[in-house]
Amino acid sequence: MAIHWSAPWFAGVAEAGRAVQAAQAQGLPLPEALNRHAPGPLRAVSQSALPDGQAYEAFIAATASVPTRENLHDLFNGLIWHRFPDSKRQLNRLQAQAIAADGVGAVRGPLRDAITLFDENAALLRAPEPLWRALRARDWAELFVAQRGAWACARLLPFGHALLEKLAQPYKSITAHVFALPVPESLGDDLAAWDAWLATQLDAARLRAKPFTPLPVLGVPGWWDGNADPAFYADAAVFRPPRAA
Structure with missing residues (x-):
C-alpha cells in the first residue's frame, strides 16, 4: 500500500x-x-x-x-x-x-x-494552555475556530501504531486518545526529549486512571483541507459535546 x-x-x-x-x-x-x-x-x-x-x-x-x-x-x-x-x-x-x-x-x-489503549491509540500534545482548556472541555468551536491561530504554536504527535495505521487511509471520525499530561514547552520539537520525558510519566497508578481525552485528529488545522470551513466542526457525530454530568 x-x-x-x-x-x-x-x-x-x-x-x-x-x-x-x-x-x-x-x-x-x-x-x-x-x-x-x-x-x-x-x-x-x-x-x-x-x-x-x-x-x-x-x-x-x-x-x-x-x-x-x-x-x-x-x-x-x-x-x-x-x-x-x-x-x-x-x-x-x-x-x-x-x-x-x-x-x-x-x-x-x-x-x-x-x-493497550495508550500503545494503540494515544497521541501527545504540546500546546498553549488555551488549547488545553478547550480540549478538556470538548469545546470544539473554541479549540479549532476561536483559537485556530494558537495551533501555530502547538504540535500533536500520534504515538499509537493503530492510530497511525488508520491515518494511512484517513477518514473524518478518526479519534485519538490524547495523553492528558501536556508535553512541556521546554522540550520544543526534540522528539528524543519527548520520549525521555514520556517514559518517566508512564506508571501503573497514572495509567489505571485512564488519563486520556478524545480528539478527532482531522480537526487539527493544517491536517485536513475541509476543516478550513468552520462548518466542518458542526458534525456532532464526530465532534461530540461533553457528556452531561
Whole structure:
C-alpha cells in the first residue's frame, strides 16, 4: 500500500518509514527492514518466533524481540519502537509485570487495558494552555475556530501504531486518545526529549486512571483541507459535546 509520508500526522516517523518501505520493495521481510533502517532497542523478529500460548508482551520482555507480521499495523509498531524506544520499553515493562502478577486471564484488567489503549491509540500534545482548556472541555468551536491561530504554536504527535495505521487511509471520525499530561514547552520539537520525558510519566497508578481525552485528529488545522470551513466542526457525530454530568 502506498503511504503518503508527507502527511502531517506521519512527520515523526516519515524518514524511517520511507526507508523501511523502500527496503521492503527490494524484497526484505519487514522485520529485517526495520532492524536495518529503523532500529529500536529490541530486535524485530518474524511472528513465527512467538511460541503458541505465550503472551506477546511477556515474550518481548523475556527475549528483547518484537514479533512482527508483514502488515501496516506492525510496520507502524516498529516505527514507534524506533522513535519512542524508552516509552515503548516502559509500556512493555508494565505489561510484563502485570502478566507475571496476575497471569494472562480471559480479560486484561484495568491496567493492561489502559496500557493497550495508550500503545494503540494515544497521541501527545504540546500546546498553549488555551488549547488545553478547550480540549478538556470538548469545546470544539473554541479549540479549532476561536483559537485556530494558537495551533501555530502547538504540535500533536500520534504515538499509537493503530492510530497511525488508520491515518494511512484517513477518514473524518478518526479519534485519538490524547495523553492528558501536556508535553512541556521546554522540550520544543526534540522528539528524543519527548520520549525521555514520556517514559518517566508512564506508571501503573497514572495509567489505571485512564488519563486520556478524545480528539478527532482531522480537526487539527493544517491536517485536513475541509476543516478550513468552520462548518466542518458542526458534525456532532464526530465532534461530540461533553457528556452531561
